[in-house]
Amino acid sequence: TQLLEQSPQFLSIQEGENLTVYCNSSSVFSSLQWYRQEPGEGPVLLVTVVTGGEVKKLKRLTFQFGDARKDSSLHITAAQPGDTGLYLCAGLSGSARQLTFGSGTQLTVLP
């Protein structure tokens, strides 16, 4: 079983602060995805990173894929209350493209 470890598990910050969430594995993935989940809803894709070292930006969110394609990070600049949610990383592997999810980071941004 390929494991993805996310840290921190919980994060509570004030509006305007910056934060970074980490996703680490000992396995290599063909790509890595980040999802955000709101209460009572299913996860929704934010981004997919494919190439080792790749950096993608989505407004105030910056995603990076590690050079060895084993880890990734999500950095949020000037967090807003609307960023509150559960952030999940997911590694894609295998011919059936199974998505293996990390345990998630519950982010709360206080106004």
Next chain:
Amino acid sequence: NAGVTQTPKFRVLKTGQSMTLLCAQDMNHEYMYWYRQDPGMGLRLIHYSVGEGTTAKGEVPDGYNVSRLKKQNFLLGLESAAPSQTSVYFCASSRRRENTEAFFGQGTRLTVV
């Protein structure tokens, strides 16, 4: 825009009872998945299907069975429910393409007492 629809949304079962969760997608996706989500454990893959008539085991398949008789439907069955199967279940689907997005249903909250 229905996307992925799961039924029911909530269910309470007694230990030993059986039930079937239905997942339907209208996006003509080849791949479908069943996950369970427990606090602090993210989503864990139960079973998946790469096409009509095919199924395969995921990370935590014990106590569950699945069927994909039609491309648009993926059924998850619990033959004899146990309290350890109390969880939120999510169905997802995706296209048969590299690095494609998985679309999720809204989940089914199952409690086994």
